[in-house]
Amino acid sequence: MLIQAIYRHAVLPAYESLYQRRHTLRYLRQLDRSQWLSAAEIQTQQFASLKRIVEHAERHCPYFQRSWSALGLSSADLRNLDDFRRWPLTEKKQIRENRLEMRATDIQRPLLAKSTGGSTGTPLQFDLDMGSHERRWAAMLRGYGWAGGTPGTKQFHLWGAPLEAQPLKRRLKDRIFNLVQRRRMVNSFHLSDETVPDILRELNRYRPDVIVAYTGAIFQFARSLAERNLHPFSPKSIIVGAEKLHGFQRELIESVFRCRVFETYGSREFMLIGAECSEHRGLHVTSEQLLVEILNDDGQPTPAGQAGNVVITDLFNYGMPFIRYVNGDQALAGFDQCTCGRGLPLLREVRGRRLDAIRTPDGKLVPGEFFPHLFKDFPAVRQFQVVQPAQDRLELRVVLLPDMKDSDRSRILKIISETVGQHVQLAWQPVQDIPLTRTGKHMVVVSHVPATSDPASGTADKSETT
Ligand SMILES: [Zn+2]
The missing domain is CATH 3.40.50.12780 (ANL, N-terminal domain)
Incomplete structure (x- = not known):
């Protein structure tokens, strides 16, 4: 004191x-x-x-x-x-x-x-x-x-x-x-x-x-x-x-x-x-x-x-x-x-x-918050990042624990597929590590599909707060 x-x-x-x-x-x-x-x-x-x-x-x-x-x-x-x-x-x-x-x-x-x-x-x-x-x-x-x-x-x-x-x-x-x-x-x-x-x-x-x-x-x-x-x-x-x-x-x-x-x-x-x-x-x-x-x-x-x-x-x-x-x-x-x-x-x-939203080819808008909500029920997925490089493709980068079951993977893919629709190809990508952003934060959902004027999309801006 x-x-x-x-x-x-x-x-x-x-x-x-x-x-x-x-x-x-x-x-x-x-x-x-x-x-x-x-x-x-x-x-x-x-x-x-x-x-x-x-x-x-x-x-x-x-x-x-x-x-x-x-x-x-x-x-x-x-x-x-x-x-x-x-x-x-x-x-x-x-x-x-x-x-x-x-x-x-x-x-x-x-x-x-x-x-x-x-x-x-x-x-x-x-x-x-x-x-x-x-x-x-x-x-x-x-x-x-x-x-x-x-x-x-x-x-x-x-x-x-x-x-x-x-x-x-x-x-x-x-x-x-x-x-x-x-x-x-x-x-x-x-x-x-x-x-x-x-x-x-x-x-x-x-x-x-x-x-x-x-x-x-x-x-x-x-x-x-x-x-x-x-x-x-x-x-x-x-x-x-x-x-x-x-x-x-x-x-x-x-x-x-x-x-x-x-x-x-x-x-x-x-x-x-x-x-x-x-x-x-x-x-x-x-x-x-x-x-x-x-x-x-x-x-x-x-x-x-x-x-x-x-x-x-x-x-x-x-x-x-x-x-x-x-x-x-x-x-x-x-x-x-x-x-x-x-x-x-x-x-x-x-x-x-506000997480990036995923825009699908058939005009659906899936809020980015959907993904943390989904993955929290699968503890063997230690970390994840969802990247949408193009409108018809979604990459699921996952850091997995050894006890990850194939049946869980299938369930995750099925739920996502039902949500984003059949026109989006899903790529399951187990990785060792998910790189942080320049300021040391974790980007959970990253969409490279440009936002249109849709007001529900939020800001397309990805600058961070520290
Ligand atoms: Zn108080």
């Missing part, structure tokens, strides 16, 4: 304020207070922030000025959230085509250029201002804190690291940062059946308070340990992110590591969007800084309990406002209140990235 206190009150402020000149910790103190406000108070503040960013975008961002005035929209008419529903959505495509004109013309300090990974699609480049950068760091520190990962705790990160070698200056900076933050980094790209014993040894030696990991990577690690009957060091908690957490994954990870798993939801565009508190009833949304809406394909609010598209407005990125941005993820609609007493609303469940 003493070491934690020293880190929190001496080392971190020195690092953050002097070395980085950031206001992160001041924002963290504000967020630590505001989370306990009532839901109504948070909504009032949120709407005031919304109004300010819309006024700002209207005045200083040529793109928004032009497109809103063409629709007859004026920030003067924005009096409540219902009014805001008249504002147009922003798709990734629009950001790609209008990035420069989305930037505010009145920003003094240079903007930070960022990009999302983009696996098979084009990466998305965008900008943010320093203030927004500091605020999102603060929100992440708060969310990790709910899971026991406050600044100064010992953290073991099993996370995707850049594939390309970084320049020396950058590597040194990262090293200092990790040392100050008491972080041990293990590249999740290096996780394989062969490296599991090494990673286990490193974890057992480091004895972290918290493990922070890619959902897929820690699940794979836990499964490998369970298969070999190996028992890892048990941290106080495990924070997972970057990919959707399924119930069966949570169960296995918790039983192998003998501690609770805390789900987080974030993306490169906004950092932490939501995180679980110790009640595990859903993800508390970073409502002081983000407005999250769940909308149907026609742009209308999704009824509570149904899945819809995640649409986010960043209330503080004054450098390049994100207004009603469709991020390509799906989540269950309907925000609840938590029993922990925080006024921040709960996002019930994140369904994750």
Whole structure:
């Protein structure tokens, strides 16, 4: 505890304020207070922030000025959230085509250029201002804190690291940062059946308070340990992110590591969007800084309990406002209140990235979600990836356990064939391994058949969130 206190009150402020000149910790103190406000108070503040960013975008961002005035929209008419529903959505495509004109013309300090990974699609480049950068760091520190990962705790990160070698200056900076933050980094790209014993040894030696990991990577690690009957060091908690957490994954990870798993939801565009508190009833949304809406394909609010598209407005990125941005993820609609007493609303469940749909020659549209649903009933299929190289062909790449039965294979093929129709040829392809994307994630369904104007197909965009 003493070491934690020293880190929190001496080392971190020195690092953050002097070395980085950031206001992160001041924002963290504000967020630590505001989370306990009532839901109504948070909504009032949120709407005031919304109004300010819309006024700002209207005045200083040529793109928004032009497109809103063409629709007859004026920030003067924005009096409540219902009014805001008249504002147009922003798709990734629009950001790609209008990035420069989305930037505010009145920003003094240079903007930070960022990009999302983009696996098979084009990466998305965008900008943010320093203030927004500091605020999102603060929100992440708060969310990790709910899971026991406050600044100064010992953290073991099993996370995707850049594939390309970084320049020396950058590597040194990262090293200092990790040392100050008491972080041990293990590249999740290096996780394989062969490296599991090494990673286990490193974890057992480091004895972290918290493990922070890619959902897929820690699940794979836990499964490998369970298969070999190996028992890892048990941290106080495990924070997972970057990919959707399924119930069966949570169960296995918790039983192998003998501690609770805390789900987080974030993306490169906004950092932490939501995180679980110790009640595990859903993800508390970073409502002081983000407005999250769940909308149907026609742009209308999704009824509570149904899945819809995640649409986010960043209330503080004054450098390049994100207004009603469709991020390509799906989540269950309907925000609840938590029993922990925080006024921040709960996002019930994140369904994750909308998977590619499979379009068949006879005009059927099979949602990508069909495949994980199917394969979960066949545990001998350790991993899978469905690829549609052409409209009449589907490749089923599968990593199989030795106990895979021929009868199960036939059943899987029969079910898929009945679903996609007889005009699609199925290729069963057992493989040793399924390569991850550039940013270390697993693409479950990949269709190379171009999307038409069919609204039910979702975005054809495959850039990722991290
Ligand atoms: Zn809570």
